[in-house]
Amino acid sequence: MRKRIRALMAATSPNTEMKVVPVLSTAEKTEVATTSPAAAPAAPGKSSQIGSWAWVIALFGGGLLIAAYLLLGDPDRVVVGALTVVLMLILMLGGIHIGLAMVGAGGLGLYSLGGAPALTTTLEQGTFDPAATWQLSVIPTFILMGTALWKSGLTSRAFEAAKMWLGNVPGGLALTTTISGAGLAASSGSTIALTHALGRVAIPEMLRAGYKPGFAIGSTAMAGTLGQLIPPSVLLVVYAGAAQTSVGSQLMAGIIPGLILALAFCLYILAVGITRPATAPRTRQYFTLRQKMKGLVKVIPLAVVAFVVIGGIASGLFTPTESAAIGSVVALVLGWFTRNDGSNGLKDFFAYVKGVLVVATVASAGIFLLLIGVHILTRVVTLSRLANSLTDMILDIGLNATGFLLILVLLYLLLGMFMDTMAIILLTVPILAAPLMALGVDMIWFGIFLVIMVEIGMVTPPLGVLSFVIHRIAQDREVNHGQPISLTTTFLGVMPFVGVALGIAVLIIFVPDLVTWLPGQLSVSN
Structure with missing residues (x-):
């Protein structure tokens, strides 16, 4: 008991910030444990x-x-x-x-x-109904798919290919990072895993090219946030389970906003590269067309997995569950045959599969425990009529849908500073579903809006977990090349990109067809 109290004291010291720990893979947990403020020793003193x-x-x-x-x-x-x-x-x-x-x-x-x-x-x-839902079997298969691609080294190959094509334009390496993030997001559902992989590759490249540390870190952190907007997305599937929306339609709804967000980041980076070349200089590296085409060939496996998942769902050939299952098998096989570790033989193959399965199983179990918890919480909210009372209060005030959503922008920014993304979704959806539907808000649209907001929360101070992951990566001398990078530099670097993302969130409030048009054109089943 005494040890438990001491541990709690260390985690809640006034010199540290508290963060609800997200459901992460084993590797991700290790990274967050070494990057979150709770990992730092409390300053001594009475x-x-x-x-x-x-x-x-x-x-x-x-x-x-x-x-x-x-x-x-x-x-x-x-x-x-x-x-x-x-x-x-x-x-x-x-x-x-x-x-x-x-x-x-x-x-x-x-x-x-x-x-x-x-x-x-x-x-x-x-304890049975939430986990026994057929459509939610997408979650473990998406996680398996992303883990296989991550462990196979496709991240660095995608970055190298994009660098050959874009490295010599203003802000080219930051553009490369953003486009690589968008491409990898189409085949991996983990924001932290994507950010970790991109950070190890992109940050040292940008610092070596003379980029300002804050800009290099900010562009990398925000590229990682695309991982939960462009399908496959575990957060969108979890939201669909909590809000009882179609998984297929929810995934398809994220494509256009995800691409718009990636384009907005690219335009901002290009503007900085043109107006402030000292912040984001050109690399002055030139590659022949033959070299560029060779680089593209190396990312064909990534494109195949994305095509199988997104194309299968969009065409109606597969359900989301079937696309995820087939995509995970394709990712395992292609990941093995395109890996860079030099391992061969049946024994190495089984070791590779075992490592992928262990990480995916642990992460999946944690998410299903969350779904069981939200089922019970939803039952309390329903029986207590808390959501009904909130709905009546909002209607009595006279708020319309736009006004209420603008208030939610501020609410989610505040929650994102202190809570994990999954916790925010599972806490607020049961409470807000009734008021939102009473105001005529499309719940599939709201899922995209919500994911954008919680992803912004992952980087905003004081407790954005992605900022701490990136900051910890930047402390490695092989990454920072001897340049000291403070946490303040990290937060200042992400804030302009946060402003861009907030602009897109407000844009879809006033132009909701950017979200609802694509799923409305497709006949997508669960």
């Missing part, structure tokens, strides 16, 4: 220790008071729903896994609303 104890006492005391009131008191139904959400947040801030926090807080809420029968029935159904 005042720091007093502040830590005060925070721990306040956190546990508040949670115990809410739990006692839910169990022993007689609160109003709406109050039960609100207190359940608050208790869940307290548990997450205390270091409890998001899924377990939802199950624990939701269980107390259900007991307060309907007693033991309601709790027992929901737990029996809630």
